[in-house]
Amino acid sequence: MTAGIIRWFRLAGSLLTVCAVLPAAALAEPATLTAPAPSAELAGSYDQLETAWTASPLAFTAAGFAEGPARGYGKYTPRESAVFAPGETMTVYVQPVGYGFNKTGSGYDYAMDASYRLITPSGQVLAAENKFAALAGSSRAEDRQAFTSLNFTFEGLPEGSYTLETTFADAIGGKTGVISLSFEVKAAK
Incomplete structure (x- = not known):
């Protein structure tokens, strides 16, 4: 046994040391999968998902005002009210579906641009701006959990009702999807 590996982990404020000694030849060998394969039903459902995903327009499983930015896919707090104080920042959480993938040598890419109009x-x-934000990623597998939080601040917007229209354009799949959110600007009394 000529090679050793030491890994340090921090666990609840204490230091945990894990030490494994492996033969040098074992470090050069590629890892092999020794896990059970998914059931035929599950494998078939992935095929059905691929077909449905490709046929779908660019759509959204979640889109709405949120209490601050998301902490991850589905990890956001929906805002209970669409009433904002003048100059208050609005956060919009979005989960798109049906976007395209580009196969690369190391996996798959996706890419979308966002534009908005205040109506x-x-x-x-x-107000309007084309391609003010980009949503893109790369993964070894087709990543179907894309999400984003978009922040909007409209200074000097008078009290009243408005619509925030956000358009996502899929750069790979050539699809577009539009989210329209109505909101109100109202000063606190």
Whole structure:
């Protein structure tokens, strides 16, 4: 036994040392999978998911105002009210589905751009910006858990009702999806 591996872990404030001694030849050998394969039913459901995903428009399983940025996929707190104080930052949480993947030498990429329009009830566009945010990622497998939190702050917006329209454009799949969220600006009394 000529090689040793020492790993340090911090666990609840204490230091835990794990030491394993492996033969040098074992370190050079590739790892092999010795886990059970998924059932035929589960493997078939992945095939069905692939077919449905590809056929779907760019859509959203979650989209709405949130209490601050997300901490991960599905890890956000929905905002109970769509009423904001003047100048208050609005956070929008989004989970897109149906976007395309690009196969690379090391896995799969996805890429989307977001644009927005701020619209009055009469249809007047008060503010707009194309490609103000990008949502992209790379993974060894097709990552179907993309999410983002978008922050908007509109200084000087008078009290009233508005619509925030956010358009996502899938750079790989060529699809677009639009989220329209109505909100109100109202000063605290």
